[in-house]
Amino acid sequence: LVSFTWSGTPKSNNYIYRLYLDSTSATTEIYSGTATNYSVQEPLAEGTYYWKVSITEEGYTITSPIFTFTISTSGARALNLLVPANGSILESKNVKFEWTGRELEGLRFELFVGDKINSMRSSWSGTSRSVTLTLELKENVTYYWCVKGKNSDGNYIISSDIYTFEYKVSFAPVATLCAPLSGSIVSVSNVELIYDATDPDTPKDEINFKVYLDETNATTQIYEGKDRKQVVNLENGKKYYWRVEASDGKKRYLTEIWNFTADANMQPKVLPKITLTKPMESETINTNNVTFSWTASNVSTISNISNIPSANEDGNKDSKNLKYKLFLDSTDGNTLYKETNETNIQVSLSYGIYFWKVEVHNGIVGRISEIRHFFVTAYNESTPPTIPIILEPSEGDVFSSNEVNFVVRSQDPNGKEISYAFQFATSPNFSNARTETSKSGDLSISFDPGTYYWHVKASNGVRESSWSRTQTFTIDTHLAGLGVVLISPENGSKVKTLTTRLIWSINTRANALYKVYLSEDQSAVLNCHETACIRENTYQLNISSGFLKNGKRYYWTVVPIANRAWGVCRSGVFYFDTEIPSSQFSVKSSVKSASVGDKVTIKVDIENDLLPEGNVEYYFDFGDGTNSGWVSNNSVTHKFGTSGKYNVKVKARSNTGGVWTESSEYKTEISVSGGFCGMIIWYGAVFIITLFLCTVSSRHARNTQKEQKRIKKFFLNSRGAKGAKNTKKLKKICRR
Structure with a gap:
């Protein structure tokens, strides 16, 4: 039961x-x-x-x-492996193993792990059904694991299947802003935002970028894609802030924030050109003496730029007066190594991975080159370990529990055993720093609530590396205990209308307030950025008309707040896609009748809830053998040549991302009468004149102007006894 x-x-x-x-x-x-x-x-x-x-x-x-x-009533035991899943790729040497099954009470379990299926060794024994072990793992090696159960006599009576996993360190991309340099003054039109990124384990052309630009803190996303340059038009006299996020699909890198000012009086300037030559991207160098070289030219097409070295006849400036800054380190290429006038520098480097770039400046404008990485494989006995690479946690992470897991990696060129020293502090100058050590590069320790700065260095017992870059994390224990579960729309669902309701539940009856986050920007929702917050203090939410757009993916989450303590969304971030069938695009027209010769205006309305995003065009079929073709205006004028009933057909289409979505066709009937009555008031007397449509052929066209003058004369003489007679003549003229 x-x-x-x-x-x-x-x-x-x-x-x-x-x-x-x-x-x-x-x-x-x-x-x-x-x-x-x-x-x-x-x-x-x-x-x-x-x-x-x-x-x-x-x-x-x-x-x-x-x-x-x-x-199952058969009593047969079963032992099923859960974590790590079969075929997993792990980035940490701290591996959690977990399993489950039935009829396992009273058994003692033994965990076997190895890099060969026939030589797995016993790594742990106990009665629990999960354990976390620190293992000596090698990259790109397949490891095998299984669990066996013993009875009270010490005999194996059950065994699981054998699962596999691999250990692989995944690098995050490293990005750089190139131009305009921070603090620059630029023209207001056609400003080029130039940036770049490199990744040791991802091809450059597969790195994805998000560009942020606004007037306050560079949080407004203006682009997402793989392009490395964006052209923007700006408002005069305003200061702008921008930054770039690079992602390889697994990890991301967020650059520092740069600023520049837009000036309408500033003439556009062509940036100096710079091309890196050595070392090449991803090059492996088997010597400690590394040569850095590049070429540059001071190019300008603006004739009235002053204070720039004299130009050659072709407009190209020579490179004699250019200044350079070489940035070089083993973390992200942001450390200034040397300022120089030369384009060739030799540097002695130890074993490891390095990132580099060059800034060029002509005294007026400057730019930064692309960023590259390379490997130095040469070493000697005095070579220290490489500067540790930080794998976990990411910069700015916020944790709801006191315990934080750290994962860093370094290499020693002589193959010596490495140990790590971590420093943690509440200030960036590391005063009163707390120091912890680890031999594996994996560390799990607890902190009080607050924001912390940390860095790490590696030692082989003889030499130490430099400190890694400094990162921050925050402990906020108020997040624990108060949580919501997202309910509708379900994760991955398709919403068929452009109005929907967000619904969730909470794990307590406390009087909680809610912050609701919804955006096309997954990162903004994931990080609960205020730009994605659409509502506070609500139980369920209706999304109003006009907010959602067709053919888009939206991410959403809800964060509860009770007694000034923040909770957590236990469902994480959900997403849904808006997908409006084309048959739901309806159009309306209120025109029902008209007269021959009238200029009839036919206007089309699309319901607000169904208004598609993108360029909207309309097609009017007037029912008399003519049509408007696809036009951008939602209203047209048309003259019907003869009386009768016409079935006017109207439809709409929208262009989003180069794809046209067409609505269903709306039909309406317009009755056209043979004439209309016009009232002409002349000195207080009212005359009713019936005008008939005249079809003017080519042979009568030359008489048209003459006929119009005669009609005007009859209008002026339509008083008194001549009125009736002239009216008959007017009808005769129109019939001709």
Whole structure:
């Protein structure tokens, strides 16, 4: 007999739970009521079952995810491996192993790990069903693991399958801003934002960028893609801030923030050109003496730029007066190594990976080159270990628990054993720093709430590396205990309208406030950035018309706040796609009747909720054999040549990302009468004149102007006794 329990947070006394259970898709209702538990009345047969619970309250129904369980009465034991999953790629030498099964009570487990399937060795023994071990793992080596269970006599009576995993250090990309340099003054039009990135384990052309630009703190995203240059138009007299985020799909790098000022009086300047020559991107160098070289030219097409060295006849400036800065280090290429007038420098480097770039300046404008990385494989006995690479945590991470895991890696060219020294402090100058050591590069320690600065260096017992770059993290224990679960729209779902409702539940009846984050920018939602916050202090949320756009992916999450303590969204970040079928694009027209010869205006309206993003065009078929073609205006004028009933057909289409989405066709009938009555007031007397449509052929065209003058004369003489006679003549002229 199986018992089911669940919890909910109804807001009123008018609610009902429904429990669904079956062996296929959890669609068979077996209970309804207000209780939060239920036991089946008859034993369930062996097999796998699916179940879910829904709550209906005040006309709204919320349904839980589907859960599954298996009934087995055979008594056969089973031992199933969970973590690490089969075929996993691990980046840490601290490996958590976890397994489960049935009929395992009273057993003692033994964990076997090895790099050969036939020579796995016992690495741990105990009664728990999970353990975390620090292992000596090598990169790009396949490791095998399994678990066996012993009875009280010490005999193996059950064994799991054998799973595999690999250990591989994954580098984060390193990015740089190139131009305009921070503090520059630029023209307001066609400003080029130039940037670059490199990654030791990802091709350059696969690195993705996000560009942020605004007037305050560089948090407004203006571009996402693989381009390394963006052209923007700016407002005069304003100061702008910008930065770039580079991502290889696994890890990201956020540059520092640069600023520049837009000046309408500033003539556009062509930046100096610089090309790096040595070392090449990803080059391996088997010597400690490394040569850095580049070429540069001071190019300008603006004739009235002053204070620039004299030009050659072709407009190119020579490179004699250019100044250079070489940036070089083993972390991100932001350390200034040397200022020089030369384009060739030799540097003695030890074993390791290095990043480099060059800044060129002509006294007026400057730029930074692309960024490159290379490897030095030569070493000697006095060579220290490489500066540690930080793998975890990422810069600026926030933790809801006191314990933080650190993962760093270094290499010793002589193969000596390495140890690591970590420093932690509450100030960037590391006063009163706390020091911890680790032999593996993996460290797990606890901190009080607050923001911390940290760095790490490596030692081989003889020589020490330099300190790594300084990073920060924050401990906020208020995040623990208070959590929400996202319910609707479900993660990965498709929303068929441009209005939707966000629904979630909370694990307590506390009077909590909520911050709701929704954006196309996954990073902004993931980091709960204020630019993605769309609502506070709400239970459920309707997204208003015009906010969502068709064909877009939106990310959303909810953070609870109670008693000034922040909670956490236990569902993480959900996403949904808006996908409006083209048949839902409806159009409207209120025109019902007109007269022959009238200029009839036909206007089209698309319902606001269904207005697509992108360029919208309209197509009018007037029903008389003519049409407007695709036009951008939502209204057109048309003259009908003869009387009758016309079926006017109208449709719309939108262009988003180069793809046209066409609406369904809307039809309306317009009745066109044979003439219209016009009222002419002349000295208080009112005359009713009926005008008939004249079709003027080519042979009568030359008489048109003459006929118009005669009509005007009849209008002026349409008083008194001549009125009736002239009206008859006017009709005759029109018929001709």
